[in-house]
Amino acid sequence: MPELPEVETVCRGLKNELVGETISSILVREHRLRWRIPEILSTLPLVHPLKIREITRRAKYLLISTQKGTLIIHLGMSGRISLIPQSSIRKQNLAVGKHDHVDFNLKNGKILRYTDPRRFGAILWTEQDPYIHKLLNKLGPEPLSKEFSAHYLFQRAHHRKTMIKQLIMNANVVVGVGNIYANEALFAANILPTRRSHTLSLMECQRLTDKIKVVLEKAIKAGGTTLKDFANPKGKPGYFVQKLSVYGKEGELCPSCNKQILAIRIGLRSTFYCKFCQV
């Protein structure tokens, strides 16, 4: 589930609910995520209750900042965050699932729960500026920012031989473009995913940056509907799935020319395209 739009949706939802609230304790049932969850998190809030100052997003990282430091949370491939209201805790509906690895207990009685079957996600803690953290300090621009422009992409692409799909999925070049959106944006821009980066013209970079923005913006809008199931997590794929043109559609017909959509692998990731519409 966690694409950039999904993380953005989670971020907005949490911001409304959690800013100003206080984390009074943290229960870690499973420390082994992508990196071990720092031990200090289990004891810290008991000494210094953590009042949440701000919740932001950088790339697919969720940053929950408190007066003492910042939680850096990544949902990996299968992570989910849910806010469990007090009512269902009292009613004892609160069965703990096999993959409910961490509970952040809030002073107001709610629980912020982190669930992640595959454990590719991460929960880290820093008492410094999170932007200088090793995981964040080399990230490229946000795709929806002005900084991510045709000129920027061209400048990053013109000397590189790697396939353009891999380039736009590289977080050091631009963040937040996952496999689905890379496929969709390249289709919308009429550019083959296998094109070598340095062969793209400035105009093509213009089309590609435009389409990346369009696709992500649409998905964020669709993600807005998932906000509703937020407290009531259903875990179903977002409503954007219905708007996909090529992703996951091998053998189906291209919405633009009606020929068959093809599938290949690029760098171990499934890639879908139309060989007539994309050049």
Add this chain to the structure above:
DNA sequence: ATGGTGACCTGACCGC
């Protein structure tokens, strides 16, 4: 510096 590959994990699904 760049590019290619494996690694981390569990669960769902497919064909036999």
Add this chain to the structure above:
DNA sequence: TGCGGTCAGGTCACCA
């Protein structure tokens, strides 16, 4: 029903 194989929305670490 069970078993083995394959795939999955991410990204880091390592190698050449």
